Amino acid sequence: MRRRLILSVLPLMFCLVPALAASLIAAALPVGARAFYLKSLTTLDALILALGISIFLIQTLLSWTALQWRGVGFDERPDRWLTNLAQAAEWFPLLGLIGTVAGILQTFSSIEGPTPAAIIIKLYAPAITATGSGLFMALLNILPSWIVLLGRDIIRSLGGDEMPNALDAAPMRPAESIRR
Numbered sequence: 001m002r003r004r005l006i007l008s009v010l011p012l013m014f015c016l017v018p019a020l021a022a023s024l025i026a027a028a029l030p031v032g033a034r035a036f037y038l039k040s041l042t043t044l045d046a047l048i049l050a051l052g053i054s055i056f057l058i059q060t061l062l063s064w065t066a067l068q069w070r071g072v073g074f075d076e077r078p079d080r081w082l083t084n085l086a087q088a089a090e091w092f093p094l095l096g097l098i099g100t101v102a103g104i105l106q107t108f109s110s111i112e113g114p115t116p117a118a119i120i121i122k123l124y125a126p127a128i129t130a131t132g133s134g135l136f137m138a139l140l141n142i143l144p145s146w147i148v149l150l151g152r153d154i155i156r157s158l159g160g161d162e163m164p165n166a167l168d169a170a171p172m173r174p175a176e177s178i179r180r
Contacts, residue, residue, distance in 0.1 A: 006158055011067035014151035015060055018143035025136070040126040044099040045133045052092055052137025059085050059144035066148045067155065074152055082145045089141030096134020103127020 026034070041049075062078035062085070107123040 002158070006155055007069055010151065010155055010158070011064055014067055014147050014154075015064050015144075017147050018056070018060065018140060021143060022136075022140045025139070036125070037129055037132060040129045041133075042099065042103070042126065042129060044095070044102070045129050048092060048095050048099070048130065048133040048137055052089075052133075052141060055085050055088060056137075056140050056144070059141065063144045063148050063151075067151050069155060069159065074155075079148075082148060086142055086145040089138045092134040092138040092141065093131075094134070096131040099130020099134070100127050103130060 029037075059082060062082050065075050066078040066082060068075050104124065104127050107120070107127060110123060111120065
């Protein structure tokens with residue numbers, strides 16, 4: 001039972017955490033804000049979301065591989081890719097900012113003569129969707145690499161290893177305790 005928990009159940013649970021977190025954040029948004037966002041999506045928003053979701057799915061698969069216990073350690077081959085893809089998440093807020101600036105420029109270019117503030121605000125509001133898309137994708141894409149680090153430590157602890165670097169000093173190796 002413990003072996004199955006460590007080898008299968010925990011890696012799966014850890015890989016689901018970022019998707020569950022994203023779902024909770026989306027569900028926690030006020031209904032009106034969420035409806036406005038979905039109604040006002042632009043082409044840049046679609047690009048940010050498609051790229052972000054693609055990178056997220058790749059990271060999730062790599063996280064699954066990275067959390068697999070291989071008897072004496074974890075499969076570390078995905079680590080470099082996870083790091084690089086997590087760093088790519090830093091670009092999403094910048095893409096969102098570009099979309100916001102473009103939306104503001106579009107708003108001001110469409111205003112001619114005296115215009116009531118309410119109309120300016122209504123024209124300006126869709127520019128903010130790009131910022132939201134960029135921030136949401138950045139948040140979503142930094143979680144998988146963090147989950148791998150946390151998950152590995154928890155799996156090592158459950159496998160009988162007190163410290164992450166104590167594999168050689170431990171009286172009982174984690175692989176031996178997993179086989180029980």
